[in-house]
Amino acid sequence: MTALHLPAPAPPRAVLFGFPPVGKRWPGAVRAALALGIPASIVAALGYHQQALTVAIGAFAVLYGEGKAYRARWKVVTIAAVALAGSAWFGALVGRPVHRAIAEGHTHFLLLWVVVAMTTVGLAAAYAADALRLGPPGGFFFILATEIGSLIAGSGMPPAEIAGWGAVGGASSLIVSMSGLLRDPRAPERAAVAAAGSAVDAYATADRSSATAPRARHLASLKLQAAWHCLDDGGLLDGSRERRRHRSDHPLVGQLGATQVRLSAALSADPTVDPDSDLDDIRPLVPMPRPGIRYRLVRSLHPNSHAWTAALRLLVACLIAGTVAVAIGSKRPDWAVIAAALVLHQGPDRIMGTYRGVHRIVGTALGLLLFAALYELDPTGLWLILLLAALQFMVEMLVARNYGIAVVFITPLALLMGGSATLAASPASAMGERLVETAVGVCVALAVLWTVDRRSHRRILRWVDGRVAQLIAATARRLDGAPAGAPAVLELRRDLEFELAGSAMAGVDAAHNDPAWTAPRWPAHSELHHLGYDVLGGLWALPPDGRPDTATTAQWSRRLNALAEARARM
Template identity: 55%
Template sequence: MNPEDAPPGEPAVVPAPRPARSVLFGLPPVGNRFPGAVRVALALAIPATIATLLGYGSASLLVGLGAFASIYGEGRPYRSRWKAVGIAALALTVLSFIGASVGEPIHRAISEGAPEALLILVILVMAVVVSTCAFTVDALRLGPPGAFFLLLTTEISSVIATPGQPPTEVALWTAVGGASALLVSMTGILWAPRAVEHAAVDAAVSAVDEYVAATDQANRHAAALRLQDAWQCLYRGKIVGTDHPLTRELERAQMRMARALADDHDPELMADAAFDIDEVGVYPPLPDPTIRYRFLRACNPSSRATITAIRLLLACIAAGSLTVLLGIDRPDWAVIAAAMVLHQGPDRILGTYRGIHRIGGTVLGLLVLGGVYLWSPTGLAMVAVLAVLQLGIELFLVRNYGVAVIFITPMAILLGAAGGAHGTVQHLVLSRMIETAVGVVVALIVLWTVGRRAHRQTLDWVDGRVARLLGVLLTDIRVAQRAPSAELCRDLEFELRGAAMAGIDAAHNEPDWVTLKWAAHTELHHLGSDVLHRLSFGTTVSRSHLENWERRYAACRSS
């Protein structure tokens, strides 16, 4: 909806967070995740079973650290999955070595009488790891599971090394798990090489059909997201631009969605702020820019990635240090809790929900752990327990974080105990609860106090990037009398998606301020989308079109 379409005198309607009930307790549909969850579980179970049968004992369970790599490949086509899983496996192996190399001498020194304050060094390493990884994940827009399993591996390996297990041994077991993750993740290519692309297109087509049949807000937003995800999946699968049936099918779905949006003049729907976000043209979205472009653009104090990383660094150091001062034995667990609240972005409302999820999921997860301790499984039985926990993590990680934490909590503690770390169940449960509470409280304080107006900074910065690219593009058309480069159009579309995300974050954090900015913000978004839509057809831009764009651009710059 353009600003001139809004009823005069009425304030703009900005995006509102999802109701707390649906976020905290809902299980939104995300397609069939069971096959992927089975793969993730097998990536751990197969090498751990073999190693256990060969007599390597509980240390062989450390393959679970490397098996986390398989989670990073789910949802990606096989032609790019091997790279994602391989990079994740390498990162997990390196981080396990770093964690063990830092943890082992520190814990040994403490056991020989050194002060507990030495644990601050472990905290600093973990804080740097998670802030660096979160910056990279956000800058590249890699999505779930984000930086969490990278931090978890660093944390567990620092604890595993406590009894003197060599860091090289920890890294070796992690590498074995990573190799297993790579092989298991890629097995499907043998009988269904395009299964992931088929699933993505089917999900998009179904979502569009649901929107066309019942044009409501939820269906519209779901269809827009599914289309975007499906196109990026086909880009990664290297079939966009070919005459592949999946490309043709998705193009038809894209056109149906665009026509349905164009015909949807329900005033109630047009007054919804999501109407300004779910804009879908008849042209397919462009691929993401290069990794270099995405990373370097985020190296700015106003970027979402930078703000997320700074908050993480401060919160993790503060939470861990406070736990050391309180004399609790596992400050690393407080760091984990703080990181889980903050690592997915600066949205204060959703961050608060994650904090509630963390505490509730930890309580239930510790009950599960208590049941496992009462059972006291060993050998292959313990392998089976860890495989089931891994399966549960993958099933619920993107559906409901609180439910996923129920599986993550016992998984992390059991893997940490694989190297010999132990303690009474009562002490373990009590200390983990205190550490979780400290981490969550510190994270929420940082979330609501550090950079209180950072969302304003980010929205102005990313809208400025959109405006600058639009200016270059319009100048190219007028001066060079030719269509702009494909790279320029690609970068503009990427910035438009970033502007939409920044607008949502800002609206959740400070709706009153965003209400004043929303008309100008969305008009800039519409102008960019209109220009890309026209250029996508490859036709010559008429003088009237160019002059109209330039008038609108001048109005945006002056607002």
């Protein structure tokens, strides 16, 4: 099996110390800084200094709209803003009586209620983000909003007021996020198409013998799919959302189509692509739209889904980390919960999760030194708000390039956002507690990552490949009595493409975590993947009222039966 080109995780040096190019990040970073800085400055100027920091909760909503077409962006940012304000309200509702009781002399073990509240929000956010395949920033900021709401409520601000000021920040996020609409309504689509073109050109000109060539190929595929989805969200594809045979005559659609043809040609000419093991299968066809939200959420309500496993691990790690922190006498167990959630909230495989944990520990230690220097400046009022905006800008500039360096700025941002509750303590005490709690959270998260359901990647791969096989069979059966453009067939095609993407991700996770187990199963996994795209490609080439010939569907069935027999023997 040594001839197989199994996906391999990036080497530690590249992940821990690398600083790869990720395209133009500064526009999004500026929007993130302005969404926080503008409303907080106005609120502070009106004399509401404590409330100005609370506004920052809703300002995180701007991050969820980045890269999306304006037609879809306003919905995403609005939903994120409401959810962030709701998370802060929930955290405040739980935290207020807890902090009041502790101040009156009751046991600090009451802080476990805050741990449970943060874990509950984290569980829901991690599941939803994974099931919907939202990508970064995932569900982390909802956990952070719960923490901040709990902390601010401890200083006496009512939960409803906290949620209200968070909503002000959310409104600012919406305005800032949509600010470019009048200047260039198609700016996100142009940026997505340009990013896809740059990624494809980088792969096409890459040295095939270099270790970075497979990653360049994978990045080109991801950027291409993201650009198609952006054009779809922007309404640039003709027909109904399920019909993709006909394209719009918009120049961006033609440009992206040409980019896809270039990638397909580059893959065909790449001698390192092994058809028996590689999953990159890009053809010059427009992808189907993503299934609806309900489908994606319900689909993942299964113990073998990736979202279920990611949420389970986060649940266990956050509860244990918070409980350990309370047991050792910490006054801020929320830091341990946050650290654990940061490692696990996007459901990384064990290798990449371990890298992330190392980044978190080292970045936090360096970030605490930066916090100490900033604390000596005694930032208050407008200066504190400008400092928070600058830190937010740096985080957005760096987080996609090197997470460890980004954490250097995330740490003082989180500490300073704690407001008076953090700054009232001595900097040495705050730094020491932060480091200890971060270490507890990261260590617990890594222990959970390597021990809890440690063979989940096997179940996930079998499950999602089984779903692909079922959809191929169902599509072939449906074509006996319906044409390629029938609504029922279009729905099956849409679901099949979605599951094929999940199959590819599950295969990569299995190869990273368990290459010895994955290697003998990889040829069948790869063949199933290619069969699925053969079905999609064959149907896409047909007119809406056309049907594949019986020889073609018979061949699909034979290949599927052979794969079922091969999988049964393993």
